[in-house]
Amino acid sequence: MKTQVCIIGGGPSGLMLSQLLHLKGIETIVLERQSREYVLGRIRAGVLEHGFAKLMREAECGERMDREGEIHEGFYIAHDGIMDRVDLHKYSGGNSVVVYGQTELTRDLYEARDKMNGIVIHNVEDVKLHDLKADKPHVTYRQGDEVKRIDCDYVIGADGFHGVSRKSIPADVLKEYEKVYPFGWLGVLSRTKPVNDELIYAKHDRGFALCSLRSQVLSRYYIQVPLTDNVEDWSDDAFWDELKRRLPTEVAGRLETGPSIEKSIAPLRSFVAEPMRYGNLFLAGDAAHIVPPTGARGLNSAASDIYYLYHAMMDHYLNGDDTGLEQYSQKALARVWKAQRFSWWMTTMLHTFPDNIEYDQRLQEIEMEYLFSSEAAQSSLAENYVGLPF
Known part of the structure; x- marks a missing residue:
């Protein structure tokens, strides 16, 4: 097979790029290790910055997001x-965020790819990237006992932290930065009315908590837990009891509880790989960088x-201009490090760290006091939360 751009990874990043390029007449093939059902079964975050929402509309995939998504102009700490309350609309120059589940967003992208007969190949194994420094790289993969090959101009590695793309860059070229936090988030999805119409980030001596939502009948809650905890350690009742302890009394009193639809623990990690380009391979998303979910920056x-x-890619194929390709890594990393x-x-401000000394704890308190005593500090938070300019 031949294509112009081979995209490794059929999550929202890979699908969105495929859709956008297809609309401009640029050919793509997407390879995904998992089944479509598996990809759509992953429960992930759903706070979209205003720039992301605009990109969905440009990809002609934003109709359901605009109809069903929740527009949030602020959140609570x-x-x-x-x-x-942090007034995002006031302190970011009139911007807001859209609360719309990543699963639904991915479903919309899949449906758009289907309508345009986009090529998305699932259940591929042993993906290997070849001749990345050559003018014409190629990708091989296996389906069953058959090994197949795709010749292309460029390879996009959007296959996540554990994917093959970043590992295809030589070790003497790649530099990795990582910070692993000493706790995780236990998350529960429940078919219950959200406790609040906007997100609540809760700082408490017992640990952090977050009250989020997917819709007016679907809620997502998180609590900070030690890395040694397992999902099996937490019954639904134990989770709800602990969440209530970490919320203000008035909020805890109106919390609607119910059976969990999904329950999982996610460790928190910060990670960046540099550069994000090697020859004709370009990394994107979790393949190159990961952030803790606290600031809702991962998908964004x-x-x-x-x-x-x-x-x-548009400048290259439509205008013969390679400036964007040459500057991609530098430009992308500049925004990545700000996120x-x-x-x-x-x-750091909202979590309880097990090794914090009293000095650290006092600084956390002062940071919170300063945030809500300074319009400049709230403007900085709001500007970053709704999304810095691309």
């Missing part, structure tokens, strides 16, 4: 038994990579 950081790649800083800051 609970601390010391009180609730302080991936979207900025796709934005840069989309415009760079890393913001996610690290939110995580």
Whole structure:
């Protein structure tokens, strides 16, 4: 097979890039290790920055998002038994975020690819990238006992942290930065009415908590837990009891509980790989960078990579201009590191660290006091939360 752009990874990043390029007449093939059902079964975050929402509309995939998504112009931080609101609309120049589940977003992208007869090949094994420094790289993969080959101009590695793409860059070229946090998030999805119409980030001596939502009848809640905990350690009742302890009394009193639809523990990690280009391979999303979910930057950081790649590929194929391709890694990493800083800051301010000394604890308290005493500090938070310019 031949194509112009071979995309490794059929998650939202790979599908969105494929859709955007297809709309401009640029050929793509997407390879995905898992089945379509598996991809659509993954429960992930759903806070979309305004730039991401615009990109969905440009990809002609935003109709259901605009119809069913929740527009949020602020969120709350609970601390010391009180609730302080961050006014995103006021402090970001009139912007907001859209709360729309990643599963639904991915479903919309799949349906758009189907309508355009886009090529997405699932259940591929032993994917290997070849001749990445040559003018014409190629990709091989196996389906059953048959090995197949795709010749292309460029390879996009959007296959996540554990994918093959980043591992295809020589070790003496790639530099990796990583910080592993000493806790995880236990998340529960329940078919219950959300406890609040906007997200609540809760700082508590017992640990962090987050009240989120997917719709007006589907809620997503998280609590900070030690890395030694397993999902089996937490019954539904134990989870709800602990969540209530970490919320202000008034909020806990109106919390609607119910059986969990999905329950999982995610460790928190910050990670960046540099460079994001090697020859004709370009990394995007979790293949190149991961952030803690505290600041809702993960999927949104991936979207900025796709934005840069989309415009760079357009300039190359439609205008014969390679500037965007040549500058991709530098431009993408500049925004990636800003997202890393913001996610690290939110995580540090809101979580309980097991090895914190009293000095560290006092600094956390002062950070919170300063945030809500300074319009400049709230503007900085809001600007980052709704999304920095691409």
